[in-house]
Amino acid sequence: MMIEVLGRLRKRLKRYISISGADEIIRRYAVINSFDGLIAAFGIVNGLSLSGNLRSELAVISCMSSGISMALSGFLGVYMSEKAEREADIKELERHLVSSLRGTEIDRAMRVSVLLAALIDSLSPLLSAFTVTIPFILSMYGVLTVEQAYYGFMVSSVALLASLGYAMGRRSGRGLRYSALMVLIGIIVAVLKIFVG
Template sequence: MLSLIRDKLRLLKDYNRIAKIDVIARRYFVMNAFDGVLAILGILVGSFIVGSGKDVVISTGLAAGIAMGVSGVWGAYLTERAERQRELHELERATLSKLKETKIGRAASVAVLAIATIDGLAPFAAATFILSPFLFFGSGLPLKSLYVSSVIIAFCSLFLLGTYLGRISKENMVKTGLIMIFAGILSASISYLLLGGRSHI
């Protein structure tokens, strides 16, 4: 059993090396988690302004998370599949052989599935994470505290995404984290100003 798992992991490692899954998955993860965070932040700001209760925030937020998740899976699957197939056809022309049933073809299929999954999970996970105060402490905390804690989690998520990018690019992680936070402040401020900027809570 253990050796079977080890073999599968080794195979996945091979596929990753061949199809460079991690590099692209990382890019998709950050991009879509960022999208997810900003979208939920927007929902929080909008809901706060109109004075929506926790049920509205949860259902709107989760529905948006699901929609972004499905859109992520579909979008990434179709675009990545098209791109991988084009690459495979080019390689087939160069090697004068069919590659679909080879390790390269299998690696491309695994890459498409893995990237589509990550692309779909990232915004949904971000949405669920940010809405966690509403989901888990909805009955125990006042509505205003739920909003405040969710917004804090959203900004922490943005900072973490930024530091992760900073780690990848070997830049100042605090700086990249703050750049992400700035995007969140900008997005929330524009929404707040455009929607009237007065809370009903």
């Protein structure tokens, strides 16, 4: 029963995304903001390491605080800007159709796509920050030492950067090139973040 409900919800969401044309925007938000969350965490952890203050609790709290603030800021910013864009699209469509679209499937699709874009934008940096701090969470419970957690963090950060790059480049058939480029850009940005502040 629950699986059927989820299946219907998934189909409806896909239809709404298709109607609103938001799939490309949502995909971009997911990749760009995952990158932002990851780079922020990368800079925080490496900054703590260079200053000699790397402790698991501090790394987790700092990275998750950064992820939460990005999530809140991202949700509000994207919701407001996408809502304005979609409302303008609806008005333009209504002008051409000489008819109100309020309450129609097009109207619902636009509303759902705005909410979905805002949710994806806000959850992406939070999830990427959480993902790479898992080694430090394990360290807090004595599963790993802080040093092992740091190396685990570095490996998972590079792997996530490569995955994000691959996801970006896959549509153009240049997944591996984008993957390598994303890792390089991420490392350069993180190094700059460490030294600039």
